[in-house]
Amino acid sequence: MFKPLTGGPARSVTSFANRLKSSLTPLILLLFSENSLAAGMDMRAGVTDMSRRILDLHHMSLWVCIIVGIIVFGVMFYTIFAHRRSRHPTPATFSHSTRAEILWTIIPALILVFMAIPATTALVDIEDNSKSDLTVLITASQWKWHYQYIEAGIGYYSRLATPQDQIYNRAPKGENYLLQVDKPLVLPTNKKVRFLMTSNDVIHSWWVPDFAVKQDAIPGYINEAWTRVNEPGVYRGQCTELCGMDHAFMPIVVEVQPEAEFDRWIADQRLAMALASETAVADRNKTWTMAELLPMGEEIFLQHCATCHQPDGLGQKGKYPALAASEITTGNITNHLDRVMNGKADTEMQAWAPQLTDLELAAVITYERNAWGNNIADLIQPMTVYQSR
Amino acid sequence: MSNYAAAQSSRRNPVVAFAARWLLTTNHKEIGTLYLCLSFLLFFIAGAFAMGIRAELFQPGIQFIEPEFYNQLVTLHGLVMVFGVVMPAFVGLANWMIPMMVGAPDMALPRLNNFSFWILPFAFTILLSSLFMEGGAPNFGWTFYAPLSTTFGPPSTDFFIFGVHLMGISSVLGAINIIVTIFNMRTPGMTLMKMPMFVWTWLITAFLLIMVMPVLAGVVTMMLTDRHFGTSFFDASGGGDPVLFQHIFWFFGHPEVYIMILPGFGIASQIIPTFSRKKLFGYNSMVYATVSIAILSFVVWGHHMFTTGMPLFGELFFMYATMLIAVPTGVKVFNWVATMWRGSLTFETPMLFAIGFVALFTIGGFSGLMLAIVAADFQYHDTFFVVAHFHYVLYPGAIFSTMAAVYYWLPKWTGNMYDERLGKIHFWTAAIAVNLTFFPMHFTGLAGMPRRVVDYSLQFAEFNMLSSIGAGLLGLTQILFLYIVIKTIRGGPKASSQVWEGAEGLEWTVPSPAPHHTFETPPTLPADEPENTYGQVPATRDSQDF
Numbered sequence A: 001m002f003k004p005l006t007g008g009p010a011r012s013v014t015s016f017a018n019r020l021k022s023s024l025t026p027l028i029l030l031l032f033s034e035n036s037l038a039a040g041m042d043m044r045a046g047v048t049d050m051s052r053r054i055l056d057l058h059h060m061s062l063w064v065c066i067i068v069g070i071i072v073f074g075v076m077f078y079t080i081f082a083h084r085r086s087r088h089p090t091p092a093t094f095s096h097s098t099r100a101e102i103l104w105t106i107i108p109a110l111i112l113v114f115m116a117i118p119a120t121t122a123l124v125d126i127e128d129n130s131k132s133d134l135t136v137l138i139t140a141s142q143w144k145w146h147y148q149y150i151e152a153g154i155g156y157y158s159r160l161a162t163p164q165d166q167i168y169n170r171a172p173k174g175e176n177y178l179l180q181v182d183k184p185l186v187l188p189t190n191k192k193v194r195f196l197m198t199s200n201d202v203i204h205s206w207w208v209p210d211f212a213v214k215q216d217a218i219p220g221y222i223n224e225a226w227t228r229v230n231e232p233g234v235y236r237g238q239c240t241e242l243c244g245m246d247h248a249f250m251p252i253v254v255e256v257q258p259e260a261e262f263d264r265w266i267a268d269q270r271l272a273m274a275l276a277s278e279t280a281v282a283d284r285n286k287t288w289t290m291a292e293l294l295p296m297g298e299e300i301f302l303q304h305c306a307t308c309h310q311p312d313g314l315g316q317k318g319k320y321p322a323l324a325a326s327e328i329t330t331g332n333i334t335n336h337l338d339r340v341m342n343g344k345a346d347t348e349m350q351a352w353a354p355q356l357t358d359l360e361l362a363a364v365i366t367y368e369r370n371a372w373g374n375n376i377a378d379l380i381q382p383m384t385v386y387q388s389r
Numbered sequence B: 001m002s003n004y005a006a007a008q009s010s011r012r013n014p015v016v017a018f019a020a021r022w023l024l025t026t027n028h029k030e031i032g033t034l035y036l037c038l039s040f041l042l043f044f045i046a047g048a049f050a051m052g053i054r055a056e057l058f059q060p061g062i063q064f065i066e067p068e069f070y071n072q073l074v075t076l077h078g079l080v081m082v083f084g085v086v087m088p089a090f091v092g093l094a095n096w097m098i099p100m101m102v103g104a105p106d107m108a109l110p111r112l113n114n115f116s117f118w119i120l121p122f123a124f125t126i127l128l129s130s131l132f133m134e135g136g137a138p139n140f141g142w143t144f145y146a147p148l149s150t151t152f153g154p155p156s157t158d159f160f161i162f163g164v165h166l167m168g169i170s171s172v173l174g175a176i177n178i179i180v181t182i183f184n185m186r187t188p189g190m191t192l193m194k195m196p197m198f199v200w201t202w203l204i205t206a207f208l209l210i211m212v213m214p215v216l217a218g219v220v221t222m223m224l225t226d227r228h229f230g231t232s233f234f235d236a237s238g239g240g241d242p243v244l245f246q247h248i249f250w251f252f253g254h255p256e257v258y259i260m261i262l263p264g265f266g267i268a269s270q271i272i273p274t275f276s277r278k279k280l281f282g283y284n285s286m287v288y289a290t291v292s293i294a295i296l297s298f299v300v301w302g303h304h305m306f307t308t309g310m311p312l313f314g315e316l317f318f319m320y321a322t323m324l325i326a327v328p329t330g331v332k333v334f335n336w337v338a339t340m341w342r343g344s345l346t347f348e349t350p351m352l353f354a355i356g357f358v359a360l361f362t363i364g365g366f367s368g369l370m371l372a373i374v375a376a377d378f379q380y381h382d383t384f385f386v387v388a389h390f391h392y393v394l395y396p397g398a399i400f401s402t403m404a405a406v407y408y409w410l411p412k413w414t415g416n417m418y419d420e421r422l423g424k425i426h427f428w429t430a431a432i433a434v435n436l437t438f439f440p441m442h443f444t445g446l447a448g449m450p451r452r453v454v455d456y457s458l459q460f461a462e463f464n465m466l467s468s469i470g471a472g473l474l475g476l477t478q479i480l481f482l483y484i485v486i487k488t489i490r491g492g493p494k495a496s497s498q499v500w501e502g503a504e505g506l507e508w509t510v511p512s513p514a515p516h517h518t519f520e521t522p523p524t525l526p527a528d529e530p531e532n533t534y535g536q537v538p539a540t541r542d543s544q545d546f
Helices: A016-023 A027-032 A049-082 A098-126 A259-285 A290-309 A333-342 A358-369 A382-388 B003-009 B014-024 B028-056 B067-102 B110-132 B157-184 B197-228 B242-259 B262-276 B283-299 B312-340 B349-372 B374-380 B384-414 B420-447 B458-490
Strands: A134-141 A144-149 A154-158 A185-188 A193-199 A204-208 A213-217 A223-227 A233-239 A251-257
Touching: A049 A098, A049 B312, A049 B349, A049 B374, A098 B312, A098 B374, A134 A185, A134 A204, A134 A213, A154 A259, A185 A259, A193 A204, A193 A213, A204 A251, A213 A223, A213 B374, A251 A259, A259 A358, A259 A382, A290 A358, A333 A358, A333 A382, A358 A382, B014 B028, B028 B067, B028 B110, B028 B384, B028 B458, B067 B110, B067 B157, B067 B197, B067 B242, B067 B262, B067 B384, B110 B157, B157 B197, B197 B242, B197 B262, B197 B283, B242 B283, B262 B283, B262 B312, B262 B349, B262 B384, B283 B312, B312 B349, B312 B374, B349 B374, B349 B384, B349 B420, B374 B420, B384 B420, B384 B458, B420 B458
Parallel strands: A134 A193, A185 A251
Antiparallel strands: A134 A144, A144 A154, A193 A223, A204 A213, A204 A233, A233 A251
16 A cells, blocks of 8 residues: 655656746746755655755755855856957956965855854764664665564565566556565654665665665675654655666665554564465475466566566576576476575575575476476475475 | 888888878877877767667666666766776877977877877777677676676676776876976976966876876776685675775775866866966966865765765765865866956857866866765765766866867867867857756756666656757767867868967967977977066967977
């Protein structure tokens, strides 16, 4: 259940002409308003005290630049106008002025000191990670986020939910195109939430503009950040560090709920986890047929594997190996299982064992052995997967 | 017997003679021409990459370019523009102009000069050939952060590493040559504080190059050993540190930013006085400001890394140091405006580009100051706001200043005047297109669009479309530039040796086109004039022709 983007009116796709017109509306209006015009042009005000404070800092430095710019460009345009040869045929002969040079060294330095003071105090507060109410460990990998609620002991992956058809222009793009996930991060209002960030592969960066939180997720590091959100709502962001092929496709969605609702959500998650493990037991005790596994396997393949190995199983030459007629998918099934479960070191091929259930692993492996002309006709049961864990 | 003479005498076969002449030349003017031609060629190649990027970003969704290839384009666009366009263009200008400006017959080390140039075509052939390799070209951005570039880099990464090594060797050798030339070959009487500003800025740039190119070589070597020889400099699972990569890279990278702009400062400082018919305002403070910027450039690298989890003290230090750079940079801008103040201004194409440089570079400086504020940088970092910022300092900065220099000195190089009307059309279309391309990026960045993305959400669509239209126009204007340059080389009104009535300096005392050898005996500097006399007496420097 997604409410419209908060922090500004829901943006519909207006025509190019309309936007052009609005972008040409007077600059002053643009700079003064925080919600209407500036929504698409200025930094977002966001929904935390810190994001608003950062917006103020941004406006302060912007105004300093605008005022200095008006003075410098004003003098420049005046001299271009008044001292052009047709109006001012005889040039002056001065070539230095110690007083002017001292002045325009000292005055900017003083302006900088004036700017540095609020910039410093805001930074000191941002870096104060102490006294948090709740900790979420965010683990990035290519190209998804994993959220682990340390205290509650629940965790799950969050992935792009925009269909490929929209990305490849075969279907109209939805309102939250590229900014929707299968399972958002859920946070309570008015609690200091501490984020711990790390990565399993390359460097990613977790950014939600409305919280003014941007922190790199670096393999081997655990970075810290925090937020305290005042207003319930759905807030969206993206990975902001180039992390490989699908860098543009790892959005972040955070659903902020009132505290009571959040507590219920946590309880629901725990219940769901318990149910899932019961289902898992039932699934692995059942003997599955090829006809049952294949459609399930195809769905999982398209969701998780097709980005690299391609829906046709042909991979991308020199980068991602083909699965059609490959050694692994047509060879010994134990090796195949091992590769899917444990991945291949130092490549984008991740270990899928912690990400998929026994049944899902069994289904996708069975699918890979029996699709795109692979015709091994063997299948693997969830129980076998379970025993290999 | 010089190589040039050798080539002349071996003109049995015109093709051999032509190849031998350009391959073996040790003449600073010819090598300067080679650098400029290579830079121009690569400008169109890297520009074509940019056209691909902007075509894909014209609309949301994936239209032309798959995500993997998009990343390759982004990487090569950056690498080629930085190492193949801006740097060789400045070295080419240095080769042409520094000996003529200091009254030297050639560069101090002519054979080394030949070698430093001829490394480059091979380096870029190696780099660009990676496009055709299995696995594709490097795809990790021009900043090639580990472990994306080490553990996860495509096989062509090794070619990239070799290419960067070659470019580094070329740059260091070129820089040595420039320093030696400036220190040893100035004509008698030209003290350091009488050197033209272009020579000064290049001297400082050359020192920066010598100091940081080995750092770049070091970091790519560490990558190489990480990839193939079992080390773990940047691999956390082996006890290494991915952030170490960024520290080393940006210790090179930030001075590199100034390497790409200081010669542009020098060019503006030559051109603005000429067309203001007034001496450069505050020569001494210009020199001190340039030296300060160069020194400060070594202590601000951390501002590229504010989101890596740097401790508070580090963030504060790098914020203050970065803000401090605004002071000397401001001095330079104020001095240029003061040079124009109460001058007698005319607006030939070089002057237009120089003024465009000062105005638009200042905008890039402003956004740079904003980016220094760490807390706000958390919102700006790695968004299109940063893309807007560095394109404002690089396009109107490095590229406009190079174009200004080309228009300014082209009559001296070719003996022909360029077409002033076309030059003005080139400037105005380029100035409009640059702003149309890069100004909307401030908005998309602030509104939350990350950089280096192949696709974006719908709220950014309109400004991206504007940027793409601007970029297309900007690409077209450079074809006009190519046409103007070729037309000038082929003919045009003859230029006098003075060329510009307000120009000062030794390069204007030699005929146009500059003969193959100039200043075989050191020239005499004109006596110090207590004040300049432009406008009162007609310029008669032609009488000093050789």
